[in-house]
Amino acid sequence: MSHQTNPVTFVLIARIPTEGVDSFRAYEEAVLPLLPEFNGCIERRLRNPDGTIEMHIVSFASDADFQNYRNDPRRAAQARLLEKSAAKLELLPMTDV
Structure with a gap:
């Protein structure tokens, strides 16, 4: 169970159709x-100019x-x-190097 005390980091890549940006x-x-209620934090949040791609770096205490x-x-x-936005999400577990 020691793995539950290790911080975890994810990169979320969201590809959003133009018509779904407002819903997303x-x-x-x-x-x-x-997020803060669950010991989570957005370390970085990036978005392309038309809002159709977002990338988040999110970490949790466990x-x-x-x-x-x-x-x-x-x-x-x-x-x-989220469904209405028709966003395609990719969630990638990551580690510091």
Whole structure:
């Protein structure tokens, strides 16, 4: 169980159709404020000029914190916005080198 005390870092790449940008931003406005409750932090957030690609570097104190964030019912309640955005998400676990 020692792995649960190790910090975890992810890169999220979101590819959003132009018509889905507003829904994607509404989703983020709803779910990103939850991160601190789960020992999560956005280390870096990048967006291309037209808003169709976003990249986040997100870290959590442990994998358990990350899983608890993913399973939070308030986050799940916003899933319709993410679906409406039609964003294609790629979540990559990363480590410092």
